[in-house]
Amino acid sequence: MSEQKIDGFELKPGFKGMASDTGSDQTMFKGVHWGKAMMWIFLLSDTFVFSCFLISYMKGRGSTIVDWPNTSEVFSLHVGGVPVPLLLIAIMTFVLITSSGTMALAVKYGYEKNRKMCGWLILATAVGGLTFVGMQVFEWSKLIHEGVRPWGNPFGASQFGSFFFMITGFHGFHVSIGVIFLFIYTYKVFAGHYESKKRGWFTKMKGDYVEIEILGLYWHFVDLVWVFIFAFFYLW
């Protein structure tokens, strides 16, 4: 979005620029697409949702009477009979972060109007997300198999299962919604909806490759949240 020109308005750098943009008419964020501004503000609100969850988790974990389960044992995978802590979660994190990379490339190719590359990269992102959700399903079923339930578990404080299933579930729900949209946009890009200015199914509005960037913002956010969940659940 650099090097843009706005008729009759001088874009200044730094704090002065911010002040003059704020004081100007029409728009506060010069040249920023409505949808993109909306996504940023939605993500700010969503940040508060996840912050509330994580702060509650810290409070909950800090005030239980029973000891918290030893996470490096609970979350370990047995490879050839040897428990390897953090193995699954390392793979999951790697897959999700990689999908952020492919998403960023998709945005780049989208703005270059490279329809094919953009489509393939969104598809790769969607597959990455799907793999992540799949591994999460595996992890959940493994824990459930070992007796971890939202209302209790054999390893320690019952809040462990409660917070774990709630927060990773809420994050997984975000990933799943993202995957659904990634598949929809894969179709839209391959079908050339942005070139033909086809109107949306529901909104009846014409689209643009900026939508890929907006989707990308959401996807990077979901990844960023995962980093926090990873740190708070698996490393603490």
Add this chain to the structure above:
Amino acid sequence: MSDEYDNNKSYQAQSSEVMDGSTGSVNPDIDYVRPAEVGEQDLYHGHSFIEKWVFCQDAKVIGVQYFLTAVFTGIVGLILSWLMRLQLGFPELAGFMTAEHYYQFVTMHGMIMVVYFLTALFLGGFGNYLIPLMVGARDMVFPYVNMLSFWMFFVAVAVLMASFFVPGGPTGAGWTLYPPQTILEGTPGSGTGILLMLISLSLFVIGFTMGGLNYMITILQARTRGMTLMRMPLTVWGIFTATVLAMLAFPALLVSAIMMTLDKVLQTSFFMPTILKAGEVLEYGGGSPILFQHLFWFFGHPEVYIVALPAFGIVSDLISVHARKNIFGYRMMVWAIVGIGGLSFFVWAHHMYVSGMNPWFGFFFATTTLIIAVPTAMKVYNWILTLWRGNIRINTVMLWCLGFIVTFVNGGITGIFLGNVSVDVPLSDTYFVIAHFHMVMGIAPLMVIMGAVYHWFPLVAGKMLHEGLGKWHFWITFLGAYSIYFPMHYLGFIGVPRRYFEMYDSPYMTSAVGMNEFISIAAFIVGAAQFILVFNIIKTLKTGKKAEQNPWKANSLEWYTSTVPPEHGNFGERLPVVHRWPYDFSVPGAKDDFIPQTTAPSEVIHTEVEKT
């Protein structure tokens, strides 16, 4: 402008470059407004009845839908309050009512009025209708999402109302829904009732988020040419700041609702400590009920300002228009709104002074709470100073505004009592608290809503509401509301606790009984008086006098649409261009006593000012 001020040449309205008649020179550059940054909005016009009136994407229709749905829930809340007052004043007539019913009515009344009535009415109703018109946009920026927002709210209301009809009835845990009792057996509606309440709240938050994104982006990114943030009417500022608060505060409500739902359905123990019930240890254990209180009030206190800030904004505009004077200290008013909004996130624990928290913690929150009084008092002074030496028109709208100032100051002062820990502790959970918050966030915003209805009805419906009926409506409501809440302060001082179904043989029974009867009678009358407005609206729609365009001679853009009522797209072929703030009333030297925002500096018609 009134003649007596002609001699006062030092009055010069901000941003209005009115030429003195004698100089006569007109510089064409002063009319320059830079070109549009964004192209015309792509609008989808509905074709069928369903697309035009049901699943409509026009923000004005959505605003009216929000308004009517919110008023419906408000009437339900009103009827619940009648039933409560019947029990408190005349228990012998309320034989059909059990203690369980009473608690359910208290709970539903509180939740309905705060969330589903006031919040939805101000942000969903007035926000949707006024934001695009006042900032000069064709519609909200995401009309489809806006439509979904209303229907999500509608479903939330439907789920809430459904809880009246499920076995066990709605929840009776008090509107704060404190665990652990909320979801334990023995509390009315602890089965399906509380579940529906939590689901309904979650849906409300999701629906509101969709709407809130629309309000914020429309204000930030879709203003018309020449409309800077500091030229926006204060109504827009109030709604905008309230929306920001809501976007940051509702997450806490959503999270606490999700966690409590899990506590209820899956027997998790987020909020549930170890509980002994009839000698038996329940399955819960290890949770923190205080955590819920923190989450709830982190939402709950900003929620107070989500209701109050739009009211502040709207009343500023109404006072300015009907006193024919620019709002005093516009920038101060804006910064006060923003400052109150910011501070409101740091005061939540003043609702928890009796929860057993560390006294130093209470000291911190008492300090922040009292600091909020500073910007709030600035606003009150500015309203008074706007009225001072104004060309005041004592019409219905102005009466409601004056009523607002009085009730708001009253409620604000009792707020200073309750903000101090040492005063709050004995007054906590008494009728003093009831009196305080009903005055400050019940009656005061309601006064603004009524004023706003009388003010903007000509725009929405194209007809003038009947003034005489309006004045009856005002005086009964105003005096009646005082009759209800003023004695409650006294009841609080003598220690009558709130949320009690009856006083049994306590000493209050004798000293408070007459007062309770009086309050109840006043409540019945005030409640009934609200139907004067319903009657007035129906009568006006049928036989009312047709309104001229801009009947109040206001300056803001909503009165300068191509048609009245405005059609989809609001402004006809060309969007208006804004040259000034909306408060150029009684500008010395100008011919009319108002200069619309769209008037270019060189177009101002001026007259010779008599020199004395």
